[in-house]
Amino acid sequence: MGLSPAQAIAIIVVLSFLLLFLHKILSPWVELPRLPEQWLAFRSGLAWTIFKDRVGFSEDMVLDHESGFAIISSDPGRVCWNALWGRSHNPHQQGRLLLYHYGGSGSLREMELVNFPDNFDFHPLGMGLYREMEDSHPRLFVVNQGDDNSSVEIMDIDYEDARAVHVCTVEDNNHTIRSPVSVSPVSYSSFYVTNDQCLIRRRHPVLSFTERVLGLPLGWVTFVDFSIQARPICTIVAGGIPFASGILVTPTGKEVLVASNSTDTVRIYERNPDTNTLSSNYSSVYMTFHPETLSFDKSLDIDDPTVFNSNGYFLRGVVATGSPDAGRLFCMATNPHGCAAPSVVAEIRRGHGPDLSPFPGSLFNLLSKYYARTLYADDGTNYPSSTSGDMDSKRGRLIVSGVYADGLLDITWDPRENRH
């Protein structure tokens, strides 16, 4: 009593679908090559860890490509202050901002916080820097996720005296700025901000844990216009993003990229610069690590046809940073010196191309319009737990910060080196 051909075909079809489905849900876990101890994409490159005793718990860092300064956020209370485990010891330890003159003297200074309200609770997460033109003043946007209140703090930066002068606090009574993570400004008075979860711990401790463990797609992006400071206008422009972390508006303003660190993808939305709305559909690039932050190499020329195409869509220059090992990240969160989470920095590009790294930046996907090339990979031995990376290819620099690492990773190379 054999199978009829029709039955056999039906079984094969069902099995194929099952395999496809399994492949789809398992592909993020397919065996990846082992991480090298340290790998650099730059032939003439050198990597140093600097300021080991002076920089720590740095969630984010931004480069000012014009002036050659890096602004680094640091929250020493972070080991005790962890979004998963809840804040425990020492909640009173305040966050700081540091200024590294990477393009000049190489000095590191702590920034003076000026005009901040009394009893200000400062716990910086993501940051974004904005300046209208090359010579106009820089303004810093900092996500401040305290115990009770979440806000985006706006401050004007004075590099000469290492001062951050508070302009205003933007919040909306916990409606659409509820669990902010990263911010990307588009003018002196507007920005996009990601929110990573809906059921925040302070209201629903158990549900929030469930959301985190299941990776439910409940993150969203809010666009905020605070031209009228007392009444900011907040609009949700994208939703359904599992653990929305890093966000980036490209320099042409035509696209917005959002990283989802639980699904290892970076979503690319089209942006309407007139209305600030985002397209309802998006493209994805499938990374080999949990992308935390996104940045753009602003030393690249916006008119260079190898950087942006004629529609203003990026072709290269987006930098994503994160770690492929969530387990070891959590281990470092409880005991920073007890384990070492690996670090990966990769450049996202449009199209398809080779990745020379032994640890590729993205998973091969025929349908994806984008791929990633690894710039730096480290199994945690040299520099662990990278969370943000920003490149200045004109000066031949890639600077990386790791939330549980000691110091900054400073990579230098000869900018005349041909990488293409």
Ligand SMILES: *[C@@H]1O[C@H](CO)[C@@H](O)[C@H](O)[C@H]1NC(C)=O
């Ligand atoms: C939170 O915000 C409220 C209202 O803006 C303010 O009164 C309170 O002091 C803030 N709490 C903290 C801890 O900053």
Ligand SMILES: *[C@@H]1O[C@H](CO)[C@@H](O)[C@H](O)[C@H]1NC(C)=O
């Ligand atoms: C946000 O929610 C928290 C907890 O529910 C509350 O303490 C805080 O005051 C709220 N912030 C504002 C600005 O309303």
Ligand SMILES: *[C@@H]1O[C@H](CO)[C@@H](O)[C@H](O)[C@H]1NC(C)=O
């Ligand atoms: C959205 O869909 C339109 C029409 O199919 C397409 O032209 C566009 O490229 C898509 N946008 C993204 C970001 O994928």
Ligand SMILES: *[C@@H]1O[C@H](CO)[C@@H](O)[C@H](O)[C@H]1NC(C)=O
């Ligand atoms: C993802 O980002 C959230 C903050 O948005 C962070 O608490 C969490 O640890 C990150 N997860 C991983 C695996 O890095």
